[in-house]
Amino acid sequence: MSDMKILVVDDSSVIRETLESYFTEEGYTVSGAGTAEEAELLLAEQEFDLVLLDIRLPGKDGLTLTRELRTRSEVGIILVTGKQDDIDRIIGLECGADEYVSKPFNAREVLARGKNLIRRVRKQRDLAKNQSEEPTLRTIGTWQLDTSRRILLNSDRSVSQLTEGEFQLLLALKANEGEVLTRDQLMDRIKNRTWNATDRTIDVLIARIRRKLSEDPSCPQMIITVHGVGYLLSENPQVDSLCEPS
Structure with missing residues (x-):
């Protein structure tokens, strides 16, 4: 599982470090960023399986980054927000996010969602790379x-x-x-x-x-x-x- 990479993007160092620690303990390779701009630098250098992304970020917000990511990548995206408003959830899905969780969240639930999404992303990438398979x-x-x-x-x-x-x-x-x-x-x-x-x-x-x-x-x-x-x-x-x- 060590080859599975997760990027946690949140301007709260407490939340970021909590998620980083939790996923690291589960065997994942985890990187953290406090802004969308920092996240973009990491995304340009590495291929991630999952991005845990806070909607409310200083500078470029999480929804904008989601929209830009989805135009060029099928990386798994779970949006995280402090709001309970269903409108944010709908906008996130419209931007191309896969999942949505609200703060305060249960870390074990986020882990379960993340595992499911990573399996799906990996499967899709493997199918795309299998050139010998005849397309249906x-x-x-x-x-x-x-x-x-x-x-x-x-x-x-x-x-x-x-x-x-x-x-x-x-x-x-x-x-x-x-x-x-x-x-x-x-x-x-x-x-x-x-x-x-x-x-x-x-x-x-x-x-x-x-x-x-x-x-x-x-x-x-x-x-x-x-x-x-x-x-x-x-x-x-x-x-x-x-x-x-x-």
């Missing part, structure tokens, strides 16, 4: 869902990375193509994640998937909203559209 491609409009690498490939060769939650939801929609899945059914598909999915979480993930599919949010043709019920993946997105004409 599933067609979604002009895109191909590569289930081995968990990415979207467009006909113009552009690539969109998927987080675990996005991948699981898109896979569920594809497996039930043309059928409406309720939010409850979609929540069941990601119940293995350590944070509890809600209706709002599903909506956030759907919005993120649509952006990655380059969908017009006012008139999506691939992932259709069935009001009062849930979502469906269109079997013929070039023709099907449930949008009202403007």
Whole structure:
């Protein structure tokens, strides 16, 4: 486990040292940073499996760093905040975070979440590096869902990375193509994640998937909203559209 690296980013030296000590005792290699700027220097030098990131930081905040990290990396990200406000949690997920914990937190719970996330990150990296494995491609409009690498490939060769939650939801929609899945059914598909999915979480993930599919949010043709019920993946997105004409 010593090759698994964790970065703890918190401006509180007490919290930072507490988490560093706890994860080190569990056999992880842990680094600490008091600001986003210090964290960026470490991230440029090393590949981490997990970042424990405080939202409220001096200078660049944790949400901004999360958004920037997610554009170039699939590192596991757990956001930590002192606020109980659900809005922070939703914004964090929209920025691409995997998990969310509120202070005061139980260190053992953070450890459990971290272990689960690291396993998933490692598995995804191993699949991406395995060049001998034939990719499993599933067609979604002009895109191909590569289930081995968990990415979207467009006909113009552009690539969109998927987080675990996005991948699981898109896979569920594809497996039930043309059928409406309720939010409850979609929540069941990601119940293995350590944070509890809600209706709002599903909506956030759907919005993120649509952006990655380059969908017009006012008139999506691939992932259709069935009001009062849930979502469906269109079997013929070039023709099907449930949008009202403007």
